[in-house]
Amino acid sequence: MTSTTLGTRGLFIDGAWTPGAGDETLTVVNPATEETIAEVPQATSADVNAAVSAARRAFDEGPWPAMTPAERGRILGAMVEELDRRRAELVDLNIAEAGSTRMLAEFLQVGTPIDHFRDLVHRVLPQFAFEGAVAPIYGQGIGQGVVVREPYGVAALITPFNFPVLLNLAKVGPALSAGCTAVLKSSPYTPLEALILGEVAEAAGLPPGTLNIVTGDVEAGETLTRHPEVDLVSFTGSDAVGRKVYTQGAESIKKVVLELGGKSANIILDDADLDKVTESVLAGFITHAGQGCALQTRVLVHESLHDELVARIVGVLGFISVGDPADPATMMGPLIREVQRQRVEALISTGVAEGAEVAFGGGRPAHLNKGFFVEPTLFVGVENSMQIAQDEFFGPVAVVIPFRDDDDAVRIANDSRYGLAGGVWSADPLRAAAVARRLRTGMVVINGGGGGLNPASPFGGYKQSGIGREFGEYGLSEYLQHKALQWPVG
Ligand code: NAD
Numbered sequence: 001m002t003s004t005t006l007g008t009r010g011l012f013i014d015g016a017w018t019p020g021a022g023d024e025t026l027t028v029v030n031p032a033t034e035e036t037i038a039e040v041p042q043a044t045s046a047d048v049n050a051a052v053s054a055a056r057r058a059f060d061e062g063p064w065p066a067m068t069p070a071e072r073g074r075i076l077g078a079m080v081e082e083l084d085r086r087r088a089e090l091v092d093l094n095i096a097e098a099g100s101t102r103m104l105a106e107f108l109q110v111g112t113p114i115d116h117f118r119d120l121v122h123r124v125l126p127q128f129a130f131e132g133a134v135a136p137i138y139g140q141g142i143g144q145g146v147v148v149r150e151p152y153g154v155a156a157l158i159t160p161f162n163f164p165v166l167l168n169l170a171k172v173g174p175a176l177s178a179g180c181t182a183v184l185k186s187s188p189y190t191p192l193e194a195l196i197l198g199e200v201a202e203a204a205g206l207p208p209g210t211l212n213i214v215t216g217d218v219e220a221g222e223t224l225t226r227h228p229e230v231d232l233v234s235f236t237g238s239d240a241v242g243r244k245v246y247t248q249g250a251e252s253i254k255k256v257v258l259e260l261g262g263k264s265a266n267i268i269l270d271d272a273d274l275d276k277v278t279e280s281v282l283a284g285f286i287t288h289a290g291q292g293c294a295l296q297t298r299v300l301v302h303e304s305l306h307d308e309l310v311a312r313i314v315g316v317l318g319f320i321s322v323g324d325p326a327d328p329a330t331m332m333g334p335l336i337r338e339v340q341r342q343r344v345e346a347l348i349s350t351g352v353a354e355g356a357e358v359a360f361g362g363g364r365p366a367h368l369n370k371g372f373f374v375e376p377t378l379f380v381g382v383e384n385s386m387q388i389a390q391d392e393f394f395g396p397v398a399v400v401i402p403f404r405d406d407d408d409a410v411r412i413a414n415d416s417r418y419g420l421a422g423g424v425w426s427a428d429p430l431r432a433a434a435v436a437r438r439l440r441t442g443m444v445v446i447n448g449g450g451g452g453l454n455p456a457s458p459f460g461g462y463k464q465s466g467i468g469r470e471f472g473e474y475g476l477s478e479y480l481q482h483k484a485l486q487w488p489v490g
Pocket of ligand 1: 158159160161162163167185186187188216217218220221222225236237238239240241242244245248258259260261262292293294392394420460461465466
Protein backbone atom coordinates (compact mmCIF):
# COMPACT_ATOMS: atom_id res chain seq x y z
CA MET A 1 0.00 0.00 0.00
CA THR A 2 1.62 3.27 -1.06
CA SER A 3 -1.25 5.75 -0.91
CA THR A 4 -4.67 6.04 0.67
CA THR A 5 -7.74 8.24 0.44
CA LEU A 6 -8.14 7.90 4.20
CA GLY A 7 -7.54 11.18 5.93
CA THR A 8 -8.64 13.25 2.94
CA ARG A 9 -12.06 13.54 4.56
CA GLY A 10 -10.40 15.62 7.29
CA LEU A 11 -11.06 15.82 11.01
CA PHE A 12 -14.05 14.10 12.63
CA ILE A 13 -15.91 16.64 14.77
CA ASP A 14 -19.51 16.46 16.01
CA GLY A 15 -20.29 13.52 13.75
CA ALA A 16 -19.13 15.28 10.55
CA TRP A 17 -15.95 15.49 8.49
CA THR A 18 -14.28 18.88 8.26
CA PRO A 19 -11.09 20.15 6.60
CA GLY A 20 -10.39 22.19 9.74
CA ALA A 21 -9.79 25.90 10.22
CA GLY A 22 -6.15 26.03 9.11
CA ASP A 23 -4.17 25.57 5.89
CA GLU A 24 -1.43 23.33 7.23
CA THR A 25 -1.29 19.62 6.57
CA LEU A 26 0.49 16.66 8.12
CA THR A 27 2.49 14.55 5.70
CA VAL A 28 2.18 10.87 6.53
CA VAL A 29 5.33 9.00 5.51
CA ASN A 30 5.98 5.28 5.16
CA PRO A 31 9.06 4.85 7.41
CA ALA A 32 10.44 1.94 5.36
CA THR A 33 10.30 3.63 1.95
CA GLU A 34 10.21 7.32 2.94
CA GLU A 35 7.32 7.73 0.47
CA THR A 36 4.37 10.00 1.27
CA ILE A 37 1.23 7.96 1.79
CA ALA A 38 -1.21 10.75 2.67
CA GLU A 39 -1.66 14.44 3.44
CA VAL A 40 -3.97 15.06 6.37
CA PRO A 41 -5.31 18.41 7.63
CA GLN A 42 -3.47 19.59 10.73
CA ALA A 43 -5.90 20.58 13.47
CA THR A 44 -5.56 24.12 14.84
CA SER A 45 -6.48 25.18 18.37
CA ALA A 46 -9.83 26.36 16.95
CA ASP A 47 -10.50 22.83 15.67
CA VAL A 48 -9.57 21.32 19.03
CA ASN A 49 -11.87 23.80 20.78
CA ALA A 50 -14.70 22.83 18.41
CA ALA A 51 -14.08 19.15 19.14
CA VAL A 52 -14.13 19.75 22.91
CA SER A 53 -17.36 21.80 22.61
CA ALA A 54 -18.98 18.97 20.65
CA ALA A 55 -17.89 16.42 23.25
CA ARG A 56 -19.07 18.68 26.10
CA ARG A 57 -22.49 19.15 24.48
CA ALA A 58 -22.80 15.44 23.79
CA PHE A 59 -21.97 14.74 27.43
CA ASP A 60 -24.16 17.42 29.03
CA GLU A 61 -27.16 17.01 26.71
CA GLY A 62 -26.70 13.35 25.84
CA PRO A 63 -27.84 10.90 24.79
CA TRP A 64 -24.64 8.87 25.31
CA PRO A 65 -23.98 9.17 29.09
CA ALA A 66 -27.65 8.64 29.94
CA MET A 67 -27.94 5.42 27.95
CA THR A 68 -27.90 2.12 29.80
CA PRO A 69 -24.78 -0.03 29.47
CA ALA A 70 -26.85 -2.41 27.34
CA GLU A 71 -27.80 0.36 24.90
CA ARG A 72 -24.24 1.57 24.71
CA GLY A 73 -23.06 -2.02 24.35
CA ARG A 74 -25.19 -2.48 21.21
CA ILE A 75 -23.56 0.47 19.43
CA LEU A 76 -20.07 -0.40 20.65
CA GLY A 77 -20.65 -4.01 19.57
CA ALA A 78 -21.43 -2.66 16.10
CA MET A 79 -18.13 -0.74 16.20
CA VAL A 80 -16.29 -3.97 17.06
CA GLU A 81 -17.92 -5.74 14.11
CA GLU A 82 -17.06 -2.85 11.76
CA LEU A 83 -13.43 -2.97 12.93
CA ASP A 84 -13.40 -6.69 12.31
CA ARG A 85 -14.82 -6.15 8.82
CA ARG A 86 -12.03 -3.65 8.06
CA ARG A 87 -9.31 -5.77 9.68
CA ALA A 88 -7.28 -6.38 6.47
CA GLU A 89 -7.33 -2.65 5.67
CA LEU A 90 -6.17 -1.83 9.20
CA VAL A 91 -3.32 -4.32 8.90
CA ASP A 92 -2.12 -2.80 5.61
CA LEU A 93 -2.44 0.69 7.03
CA ASN A 94 -0.49 -0.26 10.15
CA ILE A 95 2.34 -1.75 8.06
CA ALA A 96 2.54 1.36 5.87
CA GLU A 97 2.03 4.01 8.56
CA ALA A 98 3.68 2.54 11.69
CA GLY A 99 6.24 0.29 9.95
CA SER A 100 5.09 -2.95 11.59
CA THR A 101 6.00 -6.32 10.21
CA ARG A 102 3.00 -8.18 8.83
CA MET A 103 2.94 -10.72 11.63
CA LEU A 104 3.02 -8.03 14.30
CA ALA A 105 0.36 -6.00 12.48
CA GLU A 106 -2.00 -8.96 12.16
CA PHE A 107 -1.53 -10.10 15.71
CA LEU A 108 -0.62 -7.52 18.38
CA GLN A 109 -1.25 -4.30 16.45
CA VAL A 110 -4.72 -5.09 15.08
CA GLY A 111 -6.02 -8.54 16.10
CA THR A 112 -5.44 -8.19 19.84
CA PRO A 113 -7.07 -4.75 20.22
CA ILE A 114 -10.20 -5.85 18.37
CA ASP A 115 -10.39 -8.91 20.66
CA HIS A 116 -9.82 -6.72 23.74
CA PHE A 117 -12.53 -4.28 22.64
CA ARG A 118 -14.95 -7.17 22.07
CA ASP A 119 -14.17 -8.59 25.52
CA LEU A 120 -14.73 -5.17 27.09
CA VAL A 121 -18.10 -4.70 25.43
CA HIS A 122 -19.43 -8.23 25.84
CA ARG A 123 -17.98 -9.40 29.16
CA VAL A 124 -16.83 -6.44 31.25
CA LEU A 125 -19.40 -3.76 30.40
CA PRO A 126 -22.48 -5.80 31.51
CA GLN A 127 -20.89 -6.10 34.98
CA PHE A 128 -20.63 -2.33 35.26
CA ALA A 129 -24.30 -1.39 35.33
CA PHE A 130 -24.79 2.23 36.33
CA GLU A 131 -28.08 3.93 35.59
CA GLY A 132 -27.48 7.29 37.23
CA ALA A 133 -29.54 8.59 40.11
CA VAL A 134 -32.85 7.32 38.80
CA ALA A 135 -34.66 4.14 39.69
CA PRO A 136 -33.66 1.42 39.37
CA ILE A 137 -30.40 2.23 41.12
CA TYR A 138 -27.63 -0.28 40.62
CA GLY A 139 -24.73 0.07 42.98
CA GLN A 140 -22.87 -1.27 45.95
CA GLY A 141 -24.79 -1.03 49.25
CA ILE A 142 -22.95 0.71 52.11
CA GLY A 143 -25.32 0.62 55.10
CA GLN A 144 -27.87 3.41 54.60
CA GLY A 145 -26.32 4.38 51.29
CA VAL A 146 -25.49 3.17 47.81
CA VAL A 147 -22.40 3.85 45.71
CA VAL A 148 -23.20 4.39 42.04
CA ARG A 149 -20.73 4.63 39.18
CA GLU A 150 -21.08 7.45 36.71
CA PRO A 151 -19.15 8.42 33.59
CA TYR A 152 -16.28 10.79 34.40
CA GLY A 153 -17.13 13.38 31.73
CA VAL A 154 -15.32 14.65 28.65
CA ALA A 155 -12.12 12.67 28.08
CA ALA A 156 -9.07 13.87 26.13
CA LEU A 157 -7.26 10.84 24.71
CA ILE A 158 -3.69 11.34 23.47
CA THR A 159 -1.65 8.53 21.96
CA PRO A 160 1.86 7.81 20.55
CA PHE A 161 2.91 6.35 17.20
CA ASN A 162 4.09 2.86 18.01
CA PHE A 163 0.87 0.83 18.44
CA PRO A 164 -1.79 3.17 17.04
CA VAL A 165 -4.77 0.80 16.70
CA LEU A 166 -4.08 -0.88 20.03
CA LEU A 167 -3.48 2.31 22.00
CA ASN A 168 -6.32 4.30 20.41
CA LEU A 169 -8.76 1.50 21.21
CA ALA A 170 -7.28 1.02 24.71
CA LYS A 171 -8.65 4.51 25.42
CA VAL A 172 -11.66 4.90 23.09
CA GLY A 173 -13.10 1.51 24.15
CA PRO A 174 -13.31 2.06 27.91
CA ALA A 175 -14.03 5.83 27.64
CA LEU A 176 -17.12 5.20 25.51
CA SER A 177 -18.12 2.08 27.44
CA ALA A 178 -18.12 4.11 30.66
CA GLY A 179 -20.42 6.70 29.07
CA CYS A 180 -17.80 9.42 28.61
CA THR A 181 -17.58 11.47 25.45
CA ALA A 182 -14.13 11.95 23.98
CA VAL A 183 -11.67 13.79 21.79
CA LEU A 184 -8.91 11.56 20.42
CA LYS A 185 -5.61 13.04 19.24
CA SER A 186 -3.13 10.52 17.92
CA SER A 187 0.54 10.93 17.05
CA PRO A 188 1.29 13.24 14.10
CA TYR A 189 3.14 10.26 12.56
CA THR A 190 0.08 7.98 12.60
CA PRO A 191 -3.11 10.03 12.15
CA LEU A 192 -4.75 7.63 9.69
CA GLU A 193 -5.17 4.80 12.19
CA ALA A 194 -7.11 7.25 14.39
CA LEU A 195 -9.23 8.90 11.67
CA ILE A 196 -10.46 5.51 10.49
CA LEU A 197 -12.23 5.21 13.86
CA GLY A 198 -14.46 8.12 12.78
CA GLU A 199 -15.70 6.02 9.87
CA VAL A 200 -16.17 3.08 12.22
CA ALA A 201 -18.18 5.26 14.63
CA GLU A 202 -20.33 6.58 11.78
CA ALA A 203 -21.05 3.09 10.48
CA ALA A 204 -22.03 1.91 13.96
CA GLY A 205 -24.40 4.84 14.59
CA LEU A 206 -22.49 6.44 17.47
CA PRO A 207 -24.33 9.69 18.32
CA PRO A 208 -22.64 12.88 16.98
CA GLY A 209 -20.11 14.48 19.33
CA THR A 210 -19.58 11.29 21.33
CA LEU A 211 -16.21 10.59 19.68
CA ASN A 212 -14.29 13.39 18.00
CA ILE A 213 -10.94 12.87 16.28
CA VAL A 214 -8.34 15.57 15.66
CA THR A 215 -4.79 15.53 14.35
CA GLY A 216 -1.77 17.63 15.28
CA ASP A 217 1.10 17.61 17.70
CA VAL A 218 2.18 19.88 20.58
CA GLU A 219 -0.24 22.76 19.98
CA ALA A 220 -3.27 20.48 19.64
CA GLY A 221 -2.15 18.40 22.63
CA GLU A 222 -1.61 21.45 24.81
CA THR A 223 -4.94 22.99 23.87
CA LEU A 224 -6.69 19.73 24.68
CA THR A 225 -5.02 19.08 28.02
CA ARG A 226 -5.38 22.68 29.24
CA HIS A 227 -9.00 23.00 28.12
CA PRO A 228 -11.27 23.82 31.10
CA GLU A 229 -14.16 21.80 29.65
CA VAL A 230 -12.15 18.57 29.58
CA ASP A 231 -12.59 16.51 32.77
CA LEU A 232 -10.07 13.75 32.27
CA VAL A 233 -6.89 13.24 30.26
CA SER A 234 -5.63 9.80 29.35
CA PHE A 235 -2.16 10.11 27.85
CA THR A 236 0.20 7.49 26.48
CA GLY A 237 3.66 8.59 25.43
CA SER A 238 7.10 9.49 26.73
CA ASP A 239 7.74 10.48 30.34
CA ALA A 240 9.15 13.81 29.10
CA VAL A 241 5.82 14.78 27.50
CA GLY A 242 3.87 13.03 30.28
CA ARG A 243 5.37 15.45 32.80
CA LYS A 244 4.08 18.40 30.72
CA VAL A 245 0.65 16.84 30.33
CA TYR A 246 0.42 16.30 34.09
CA THR A 247 1.20 20.00 34.66
CA GLN A 248 -1.12 21.21 31.90
CA GLY A 249 -3.97 19.13 33.32
CA ALA A 250 -3.32 20.43 36.83
CA GLU A 251 -4.46 23.94 35.88
CA SER A 252 -8.11 22.89 36.07
CA ILE A 253 -7.59 19.86 38.38
CA LYS A 254 -8.31 17.26 35.73
CA LYS A 255 -7.90 13.60 36.41
CA VAL A 256 -4.73 12.63 34.51
CA VAL A 257 -3.95 9.02 33.62
CA LEU A 258 -0.39 8.55 32.36
CA GLU A 259 0.97 5.52 30.49
CA LEU A 260 4.65 6.31 29.99
CA GLY A 261 7.96 4.71 29.13
CA GLY A 262 9.81 1.70 30.45
CA LYS A 263 13.18 -0.02 30.70
CA SER A 264 11.92 -3.37 31.79
CA ALA A 265 14.15 -6.13 33.14
CA ASN A 266 14.07 -9.71 31.88
CA ILE A 267 15.55 -11.72 34.79
CA ILE A 268 17.08 -15.10 33.97
CA LEU A 269 17.73 -17.05 37.18
CA ASP A 270 20.50 -19.66 37.42
CA ASP A 271 18.14 -22.64 36.92
CA ALA A 272 16.44 -21.23 33.76
CA ASP A 273 16.32 -23.26 30.55
CA LEU A 274 18.21 -21.19 27.96
CA ASP A 275 16.46 -23.01 25.10
CA LYS A 276 13.25 -21.31 26.22
CA VAL A 277 14.78 -17.99 27.20
CA THR A 278 16.59 -17.09 23.97
CA GLU A 279 13.45 -16.28 21.95
CA SER A 280 12.09 -14.05 24.72
CA VAL A 281 15.35 -12.11 24.98
CA LEU A 282 15.33 -11.52 21.21
CA ALA A 283 11.67 -10.51 21.16
CA GLY A 284 12.49 -8.07 23.97
CA PHE A 285 14.33 -5.75 21.63
CA ILE A 286 13.69 -6.63 17.99
CA THR A 287 9.86 -6.62 18.21
CA HIS A 288 8.72 -3.52 16.28
CA ALA A 289 12.41 -2.52 16.13
CA GLY A 290 12.35 -1.97 19.88
CA GLN A 291 9.53 0.59 19.70
CA GLY A 292 7.47 -0.91 22.50
CA CYS A 293 7.03 0.57 25.96
CA ALA A 294 6.82 -2.83 27.70
CA LEU A 295 9.72 -4.49 25.89
CA GLN A 296 12.27 -6.13 28.17
CA THR A 297 15.37 -4.32 27.00
CA ARG A 298 17.46 -4.83 30.16
CA VAL A 299 18.54 -8.46 30.20
CA LEU A 300 19.62 -9.47 33.73
CA VAL A 301 21.23 -12.90 33.62
CA HIS A 302 22.83 -15.00 36.36
CA GLU A 303 26.62 -14.76 35.99
CA SER A 304 26.91 -18.55 35.43
CA LEU A 305 24.71 -18.30 32.27
CA HIS A 306 25.95 -14.95 30.92
CA ASP A 307 28.48 -16.07 28.30
CA GLU A 308 26.31 -18.90 26.99
CA LEU A 309 23.26 -16.63 26.64
CA VAL A 310 25.21 -13.86 24.88
CA ALA A 311 26.73 -16.40 22.45
CA ARG A 312 23.28 -17.76 21.61
CA ILE A 313 21.72 -14.31 21.06
CA VAL A 314 24.60 -13.10 18.90
CA GLY A 315 24.38 -16.34 16.92
CA VAL A 316 20.70 -15.78 16.11
CA LEU A 317 20.92 -12.03 15.43
CA GLY A 318 22.84 -12.71 12.21
CA PHE A 319 19.71 -14.40 10.83
CA ILE A 320 17.25 -11.60 11.59
CA SER A 321 16.07 -10.18 8.27
CA VAL A 322 15.79 -6.40 8.47
CA GLY A 323 13.92 -4.53 5.73
CA ASP A 324 10.60 -3.34 4.31
CA PRO A 325 7.84 -4.79 6.50
CA ALA A 326 5.57 -5.06 3.48
CA ASP A 327 7.72 -8.12 2.60
CA PRO A 328 6.32 -11.03 4.65
CA ALA A 329 9.87 -12.44 5.08
CA THR A 330 10.96 -9.35 7.01
CA MET A 331 11.49 -9.92 10.73
CA MET A 332 12.38 -6.38 11.77
CA GLY A 333 11.27 -3.09 10.22
CA PRO A 334 12.33 0.56 10.52
CA LEU A 335 12.15 3.22 13.21
CA ILE A 336 9.35 5.71 12.74
CA ARG A 337 11.38 8.75 11.59
CA GLU A 338 14.94 9.97 11.00
CA VAL A 339 14.86 12.00 14.22
CA GLN A 340 14.19 8.82 16.21
CA ARG A 341 17.00 6.99 14.39
CA GLN A 342 19.41 9.78 15.28
CA ARG A 343 18.32 9.64 18.92
CA VAL A 344 18.99 5.88 19.03
CA GLU A 345 22.37 6.27 17.32
CA ALA A 346 23.39 9.00 19.77
CA LEU A 347 22.55 6.75 22.72
CA ILE A 348 24.52 3.87 21.15
CA SER A 349 27.54 6.23 20.93
CA THR A 350 26.99 7.18 24.58
CA GLY A 351 27.11 3.49 25.52
CA VAL A 352 30.45 3.04 23.75
CA ALA A 353 31.79 6.19 25.43
CA GLU A 354 30.61 4.83 28.80
CA GLY A 355 32.77 1.74 28.25
CA ALA A 356 30.15 -0.81 27.25
CA GLU A 357 30.95 -3.22 24.42
CA VAL A 358 28.84 -3.74 21.29
CA ALA A 359 28.48 -7.53 20.93
CA PHE A 360 26.37 -7.20 17.77
CA GLY A 361 25.18 -4.41 15.44
CA GLY A 362 25.55 -0.77 16.39
CA GLY A 363 25.15 0.70 12.90
CA ARG A 364 22.76 0.92 9.92
CA PRO A 365 22.04 -2.16 7.80
CA ALA A 366 24.41 -1.90 4.82
CA HIS A 367 21.91 -3.34 2.31
CA LEU A 368 19.21 -0.66 2.88
CA ASN A 369 19.56 2.83 1.43
CA LYS A 370 15.98 4.01 2.11
CA GLY A 371 14.03 4.00 5.35
CA PHE A 372 14.90 4.74 8.96
CA PHE A 373 16.61 1.45 9.83
CA VAL A 374 19.06 0.58 12.61
CA GLU A 375 20.71 -2.83 13.08
CA PRO A 376 19.58 -4.93 16.04
CA THR A 377 22.20 -4.11 18.65
CA LEU A 378 23.36 -5.95 21.77
CA PHE A 379 25.51 -4.35 24.47
CA VAL A 380 27.54 -6.35 27.01
CA GLY A 381 29.92 -5.15 29.74
CA VAL A 382 27.15 -2.88 30.98
CA GLU A 383 26.81 -1.38 34.47
CA ASN A 384 23.25 -0.65 35.52
CA SER A 385 24.26 2.93 36.38
CA MET A 386 25.18 3.66 32.74
CA GLN A 387 22.84 5.85 30.72
CA ILE A 388 22.24 3.00 28.25
CA ALA A 389 20.86 0.91 31.16
CA GLN A 390 18.71 3.73 32.53
CA ASP A 391 17.27 5.49 29.45
CA GLU A 392 14.78 4.18 26.95
CA PHE A 393 16.30 3.65 23.47
CA PHE A 394 12.95 3.08 21.78
CA GLY A 395 15.01 1.30 19.17
CA PRO A 396 16.32 -2.27 18.65
CA VAL A 397 18.91 -2.20 21.41
CA ALA A 398 19.29 -4.39 24.53
CA VAL A 399 21.82 -4.33 27.35
CA VAL A 400 22.99 -7.47 29.16
CA ILE A 401 23.93 -7.23 32.86
CA PRO A 402 25.10 -10.20 34.97
CA PHE A 403 23.95 -10.68 38.60
CA ARG A 404 25.17 -12.81 41.54
CA ASP A 405 21.97 -14.09 43.18
CA ASP A 406 18.22 -13.42 43.39
CA ASP A 407 18.65 -10.47 45.77
CA ASP A 408 21.16 -8.88 43.42
CA ALA A 409 18.78 -9.37 40.47
CA VAL A 410 15.90 -7.68 42.33
CA ARG A 411 18.15 -4.81 43.41
CA ILE A 412 19.35 -4.16 39.83
CA ALA A 413 15.87 -4.53 38.32
CA ASN A 414 14.42 -2.00 40.79
CA ASP A 415 17.28 0.45 40.29
CA SER A 416 15.39 2.29 37.55
CA ARG A 417 13.11 5.32 37.41
CA TYR A 418 10.69 3.18 35.40
CA GLY A 419 8.48 0.26 36.43
CA LEU A 420 6.24 -0.79 33.55
CA ALA A 421 6.80 -4.51 32.91
CA GLY A 422 9.34 -7.28 33.36
CA GLY A 423 10.01 -10.99 33.12
CA VAL A 424 11.41 -13.76 35.31
CA TRP A 425 12.67 -17.17 34.12
CA SER A 426 13.23 -20.14 36.42
CA ALA A 427 12.73 -23.92 36.45
CA ASP A 428 10.79 -23.30 39.67
CA PRO A 429 7.67 -21.15 38.97
CA LEU A 430 7.22 -20.39 42.69
CA ARG A 431 10.76 -19.08 42.98
CA ALA A 432 10.11 -16.95 39.89
CA ALA A 433 6.87 -15.66 41.44
CA ALA A 434 8.72 -14.76 44.67
CA VAL A 435 11.18 -12.66 42.66
CA ALA A 436 8.31 -11.16 40.62
CA ARG A 437 6.53 -10.01 43.79
CA ARG A 438 9.61 -8.02 44.82
CA LEU A 439 9.77 -6.05 41.54
CA ARG A 440 8.31 -2.55 41.62
CA THR A 441 6.64 -2.82 38.23
CA GLY A 442 3.12 -3.06 36.81
CA MET A 443 3.32 -6.44 35.09
CA VAL A 444 5.69 -9.43 35.31
CA VAL A 445 5.65 -12.20 32.73
CA ILE A 446 6.75 -15.48 34.35
CA ASN A 447 8.44 -18.03 32.08
CA GLY A 448 7.07 -16.30 28.97
CA GLY A 449 3.43 -16.23 30.14
CA GLY A 450 0.61 -14.32 28.41
CA GLY A 451 1.36 -10.79 29.63
CA GLY A 452 -0.68 -8.03 28.07
CA LEU A 453 -2.52 -10.35 25.69
CA ASN A 454 -4.92 -11.34 28.46
CA PRO A 455 -7.82 -8.87 28.08
CA ALA A 456 -8.54 -9.03 31.83
CA SER A 457 -4.94 -8.13 32.71
CA PRO A 458 -4.33 -4.55 33.91
CA PHE A 459 -1.50 -2.65 32.22
CA GLY A 460 0.27 0.38 33.63
CA GLY A 461 3.24 1.68 35.49
CA TYR A 462 4.84 2.02 38.88
CA LYS A 463 7.16 4.97 39.53
CA GLN A 464 7.77 7.21 36.50
CA SER A 465 6.17 4.73 34.11
CA GLY A 466 2.85 6.30 34.93
CA ILE A 467 -0.33 6.61 36.92
CA GLY A 468 -3.40 4.42 36.42
CA ARG A 469 -4.20 1.30 34.44
CA GLU A 470 -5.57 0.29 31.05
CA PHE A 471 -7.48 -2.79 29.86
CA GLY A 472 -10.28 -4.87 31.35
CA GLU A 473 -12.30 -3.64 34.28
CA TYR A 474 -9.25 -1.77 35.63
CA GLY A 475 -9.09 0.36 32.49
CA LEU A 476 -12.85 0.95 32.54
CA SER A 477 -12.69 2.12 36.18
CA GLU A 478 -10.42 5.02 35.22
CA TYR A 479 -13.30 6.57 33.27
CA LEU A 480 -15.84 6.31 36.11
CA GLN A 481 -16.69 8.52 39.05
CA HIS A 482 -18.03 6.96 42.26
CA LYS A 483 -20.97 8.78 43.82
CA ALA A 484 -22.40 8.02 47.27
CA LEU A 485 -26.19 8.34 47.73
CA GLN A 486 -27.17 8.53 51.38
CA TRP A 487 -30.60 8.16 53.01
CA PRO A 488 -31.64 8.97 56.58
CA VAL A 489 -31.48 6.00 58.95
CA GLY A 490 -34.77 4.79 60.47
P1 NAD B 1 5.59 11.40 22.69
O1 NAD B 1 5.55 11.59 24.16
O2 NAD B 1 6.60 12.14 21.90
O3 NAD B 1 4.16 11.80 22.04
C1 NAD B 1 2.97 11.24 22.51
C2 NAD B 1 1.79 12.13 22.15
O4 NAD B 1 1.87 13.35 22.88
C3 NAD B 1 1.72 12.53 20.68
O5 NAD B 1 0.38 12.41 20.25
C4 NAD B 1 2.17 13.98 20.69
O6 NAD B 1 1.66 14.73 19.61
C5 NAD B 1 1.60 14.45 22.01
N1 NAD B 1 2.20 15.65 22.60
C6 NAD B 1 3.44 16.16 22.40
N2 NAD B 1 3.61 17.26 23.18
C7 NAD B 1 2.47 17.45 23.88
C8 NAD B 1 2.05 18.38 24.87
N3 NAD B 1 2.84 19.37 25.30
N4 NAD B 1 0.81 18.24 25.41
C9 NAD B 1 0.00 17.23 25.03
N5 NAD B 1 0.34 16.31 24.09
C10 NAD B 1 1.57 16.41 23.53
O7 NAD B 1 5.70 9.83 22.46
P2 NAD B 1 6.02 9.01 21.14
O8 NAD B 1 7.42 9.29 20.72
O9 NAD B 1 4.91 9.17 20.15
O10 NAD B 1 5.92 7.50 21.71
C11 NAD B 1 6.97 6.85 22.36
C12 NAD B 1 6.82 6.90 23.88
O11 NAD B 1 5.56 6.40 24.29
C13 NAD B 1 7.85 6.02 24.56
O12 NAD B 1 8.39 6.70 25.67
C14 NAD B 1 7.03 4.82 25.01
O13 NAD B 1 7.58 4.11 26.10
C15 NAD B 1 5.73 5.45 25.34
N6 NAD B 1 4.64 4.46 25.32
C16 NAD B 1 4.05 4.08 26.51
C17 NAD B 1 3.04 3.11 26.51
C18 NAD B 1 2.37 2.66 27.78
O14 NAD B 1 1.28 2.10 27.71
N7 NAD B 1 2.95 2.88 28.96
C19 NAD B 1 2.65 2.53 25.30
C20 NAD B 1 3.28 2.93 24.12
C21 NAD B 1 4.27 3.90 24.14
